[in-house]
Amino acid sequence: MKASKAAPRLAGVLMVALGALLVGAIVHIVTVLIVPVLATRDAFARLRPLGQVNATVALERPRPDQRLLPYSDPAVASAFCRFDLGAGPVRVRAPASRSGFASLSFHTRRGSVFYALTDKAAVKGRLDVVVVTPGQLRALTAREDEDDPSQDLRVVATTNEGLVVMRVLSLSPGLYAEAQAQARGLSCVTEPLPK
Amino acid sequence: MLIRVSIACVLGLGLGLWTGERALRQGGMFDAVTIGPWRVSTKAGTAEADPYARAALERSGEIPLALGEGLQFVADADDDGAALDSRCDYLVGPKSPAARYWTLSLVDREGFPVDNAAERYGFRSSEVLRRADGAFFVAVSRQAHSGNWLPIGASGRFSLVFRLYDTPLGATAGELEKSAMPRVMREGC
Numbered sequence: 001m002k003a004s005k006a007a008p009r010l011a012g013v014l015m016v017a018l019g020a021l022l023v024g025a026i027v028h029i030v031t032v033l034i035v036p037v038l039a040t041r042d043a044f045a046r047l048r049p050l051g052q053v054n055a056t057v058a059l060e061r062p063r064p065d066q067r068l069l070p071y072s073d074p075a076v077a078s079a080f081c082r083f084d085l086g087a088g089p090v091r092v093r094a095p096a097s098r099s100g101f102a103s104l105s106f107h108t109r110r111g112s113v114f115y116a117l118t119d120k121a122a123v124k125g126r127l128d129v130v131v132v133t134p135g136q137l138r139a140l141t142a143r144e145d146e147d148d149p150s151q152d153l154r155v156v157a158t159t160n161e162g163l164v165v166m167r168v169l170s171l172s173p174g175l176y177a178e179a180q181a182q183a184r185g186l187s188c189v190t191e192p193l194p195k
Numbered sequence: 196m197l198i199r200v201s202i203a204c205v206l207g208l209g210l211g212l213w214t215g216e217r218a219l220r221q222g223g224m225f226d227a228v229t230i231g232p233w234r235v236s237t238k239a240g241t242a243e244a245d246p247y248a249r250a251a252l253e254r255s256g257e258i259p260l261a262l263g264e265g266l267q268f269v270a271d272a273d274d275d276g277a278a279l280d281s282r283c284d285y286l287v288g289p290k291s292p293a294a295r296y297w298t299l300s301l302v303d304r305e306g307f308p309v310d311n312a313a314e315r316y317g318f319r320s321s322e323v324l325r326r327a328d329g330a331f332f333v334a335v336s337r338q339a340h341s342g343n344w345l346p347i348g349a350s351g352r353f354s355l356v357f358r359l360y361d362t363p364l365g366a367t368a369g370e371l372e373k374s375a376m377p378r379v380m381r382e383g384c
Binding site: 012015016017018019020021022023024025026027028030031032033035036039041042043045046062063064065066067068069070071072073074075076100101103105107111112113114115116117118120163165167169170171172173 | 199200202203204206207208209210211212214215216218219240241242244246247249250252253254255256257258259260261262263264265267269295296298300302305306307308309310316317319321322348356358360361
């Protein structure tokens with residue numbers, strides 16, 4: 001008598017558990033996939049309020065009370081600018097180090113790095129990169145003089161909006177201010193396509 | 196029936212959100228390579244990163260080092276696999292893989308420097324004191340040490356971050372020998 005009553009109840013509990021697992025799995029997958037799409041807390045969302053498009057913003061030195069971006073190197077001075085290719089390609093310039101290490105990294109709105117280079121790529125002490133959309137690249141190459149092609153280093157971005165980050169490693173604590181000054185030398189300027 | 200379905204949905208929602216949150220806290224589980232106590236992800240922040248790594252990166256807000264810039268290794272445990280503990284003393288050294296520069300720093304579990312009276316949050320290869328043979332040892336301890344002292348500060352658990360700038364390793368970092376990386380030796384507690 002007891003066994004015959006317990007069996008359907010057990011089956012019911014199992015059904016609920018199975019259903020919960022199924023719903024749980026779906027919710028889990030949706031959560032993981034949707035978080036980068038919403039991107040409410042990523043580096044771009046955190047840095048956006050700090051400056052206008054194309055404005056160079058120096059980041060504060062990583063310190064215990066500076067909790068903006070985790071896993072920042074306390075020996076590195078950084079600056080960034082946001083770009084928006086809607087109005088045309090953006091020319092990014094940065095002074096290279098006389099000693100030490102400096103680098104530029106280019107991030108899409110979605111947070112992935114699409115290009116990076118170090119001061120080893122500097123020409124005449126300066127890093128110089130033009131960020132373009134695929135369409136702008138086509139327009140630029142079409143207009144180019146074949147005998148005298150542009151010497152610009154063109155980098156194609158997959159999203160219109162994005163972020164350029166400059167990092168300068170200070171070689172000792174006393175040289176941090178100098179590294180900061182160098183990082184502030186980052187510049188981003190929109191260069192509209194010639195009509 | 197309707198009650199059962201609702202119970203399953205509520206339980207499932209809770210379960211899914213909880214496991215999702217946990218997975219994001221732990222970060223990229225598939226991409227990471229372990230070399231001794233050090234963990235490195237050569238795909239972090241690239242378009243090829245797995246969905247968990249991407250979501251974890253969004254939550255943390257970190258700007259990862261690009262492969263062309265360098266590599267970031269994180270250790271939560273010592274050479275023997277015991278979690279790093281602020282009550283213990285550690286010695287990190289003596290070698291590092293090939294790179295123009297490296298830095299070693301100490302962070303809390305969220306990746307931020309830990310407050311300490313000496314205001315020392317890390318060391319650079321360019322300032323570290325070395326033995327005559329080029330070997331270096333950084334003492335990670337709450338007590339002041341002569342030589343290279345990286346103070347632990349007050350937190351319980353902490354992590355060590357080792358970064359290589361301008362390294363020829365790049366995407367082959369996963370093939371690094373354990374002996375090429377600095378060791379994290381527990382000296383006593």
